[in-house]
Amino acid sequence: MNDDFYRIRRLPPYVFAEVNAMKARARAEGEDIIDLGMGNPDGAPAPHIIEKLCEVARDPGAHGYSASKGIKGLRKAQAGYYQRRFGVDLDPDTEVVVTLGSKEGLANLAQAITAPGDVVLAPNPSYPIHTFGFIITGAAIRSIPAAPGPDFFKRLEYAMVYSVPKPSVLVIGYPSNPTAYVADLAFYREVVAFAKEHKLWVISDLAYAEIYFGEEPTPSILQVPGGKDVAIEFTSMSKTYSMAGWRMGFAVGNRTLIDALARVKSYLDYGAFTPIQAAAVAALNGPQDVVAENRALYKARRDVMVESFGRAGWDVPSPEASMFAWAPIPPALAHLGSVEFAKRLLSEAKVAVAPGAGFGSEGEGFVRLALVENEQRIRQAARGVKKFLSANGVNVPGGQKE
Numbered sequence: 508m509n510d511d512f513y514r515i516r517r518l519p520p521y522v523f524a525e526v527n528a529m530k531a532r533a534r535a536e537g538e539d540i541i542d543l544g545m546g547n548p549d550g551a552p553a554p555h556i557i558e559k560l561c562e563v564a565r566d567p568g569a570h571g572y573s574a575s576k577g578i579k580g581l582r583k584a585q586a587g588y589y590q591r592r593f594g595v596d597l598d599p600d601t602e603v604v605v606t607l608g609s610k611e612g613l614a615n616l617a618q619a620i621t622a623p624g625d626v627v628l629a630p631n632p633s634y635p636i637h638t639f640g641f642i643i644t645g646a647a648i649r650s651i652p653a654a655p656g657p658d659f660f661k662r663l664e665y666a667m668v669y670s671v672p673k674p675s676v677l678v679i680g681y682p683s684n685p686t687a688y689v690a691d692l693a694f695y696r697e698v699v700a701f702a703k704e705h706k707l708w709v710i711s712d713l714a715y716a717e718i719y720f721g722e723e724p725t726p727s728i729l730q731v732p733g734g735k736d737v738a739i740e741f742t743s744m745s746k747t748y749s750m751a752g753w754r755m756g757f758a759v760g761n762r763t764l765i766d767a768l769a770r771v772k773s774y775l776d777y778g779a780f781t782p783i784q785a786a787a788v789a790a791l792n793g794p795q796d797v798v799a800e801n802r803a804l805y806k807a808r809r810d811v812m813v814e815s816f817g818r819a820g821w822d823v824p825s826p827e828a829s830m831f832a833w834a835p836i837p838p839a840l841a842h843l844g845s846v847e848f849a850k851r852l853l854s855e856a857k858v859a860v861a862p863g864a865g866f867g868s869e870g871e872g873f874v875r876l877a878l879v880e881n882e883q884r885i886r887q888a889a890r891g892v893k894k895f896l897s898a899n900g901v902n903v904p905g906g907q908k909e
């Protein structure tokens with residue numbers, strides 16, 4: 508019997524698995540571990556969203572299979588969001604698909620549009636589905652920088668010249684996971700022009716659209732005139748409304764890509780549970796103060812983390828957006844590498860983080876800190892970090908006070 512399965516062969520052991528297993532063991536032994544590892548929001552959706560879920564679930568007619576591409580009211584609500592937030596017009600019938608979380612949409616789009624041997628440009632480091640969605644289909648990944656800086660287009664140009672066959676897809680996602688890099692509209696304009704010139708599809712992951720900390724709201728690539736000619740964009744209810752377990756996201760934009768995704772999905776699923784879709788409509792069309800409150804919550808945690816970790820001897824750059832800080836390993840411990848550093852931090856400081864190497868080779872030297880514990884717990888984590896760093900010979904500024 509052949510057990511060397513083509514797709515499984517393409518999936519290396521999960522880098523986070525070792526640290527996750529250690530965390531589970533420590534907790535089972537009664538340790539209090541502060542978990543800054545996974546980007547799993549700790550909050551709950553607003554009461555009116557939960558109310559709508561319950562109300563519709565009480566309707567005996569709401570329990571059958573739903574529509575694979577999402578109920579019309581929800582596709583309209585998502586089009587409404589794009590109009591009011593980005594000034595982008597979308598046709599709910601041809602330019603919007605509801606997905607079972609954006610991760611499912613990203614994976615199934617990869618399946619829909621790539622063949623074994625295709626070359627896909629994706630950031631390194633990146634959220635794993637940006638690369639593995641395509642690797643599973645047998646495509647080859649060519650890494651591009653995660654930072655939307657001056658190097659980005661140079662490396663893109665280089666990749667186009669030296670890849671055989673020519674890349675067919677470019678994946679981007681800002682605000683980024685894990686780096687928290689942000690992009691502006693001028694960057695997206697260049698991406699769209701580049702994609703048109705080189706006949707590339709663009710997949711934009713906008714999961715952190717509403718978690719930004721500066722004055723300027725996060726832009727969408729679809730704001731660029733002609734953006735829809737080349738780009739599809741994914742958004743998610745998971746972080747914006749703290750609905751991660753509900754599995755609710757969207758793909759919008761280019762009709763050809765939307766059609767391909769909807770076609771694959773029509774073979775694979777019957778759509779999300781109708782009460783969840785109805786509750787998502789309530790979220791998108793209802794009061795948006797919950798979104799602003801969520802943003803303020805992450806911003807306050809970010810400030811506490813940067814300040815308290817800094818005083819503990821670990822300089823964590825302040826992220827401008829997303830729910831993550833992307834922190835270089837303190838120089839004195841950089842030789843450990845991100846996995847070993849994360850393990851030591853867990854056993855000695857009782858703080859779980861995600862090792863950067865899990866997001867790609869360029870993530871080595873960093874760890875990702877998720878803002879998913881409250882301010883008091885973040886300060887507690889900083890105290891653990893301080894003890895850990897001083898015990899390992901790192902100079903803590905200002906002596907012993909934290």
Ligand SMILES: Cc1ncc(COP(=O)(O)O)c(C=O)c1O
Nearest residue numbers: 608609610634684714743745756
């Ligand atoms: C960049 C990015 N895209 C997509 C997702 C997946 O979100 P969803 O819950 O909508 O599948 C995540 C989740 O952490 C993410 O960080």
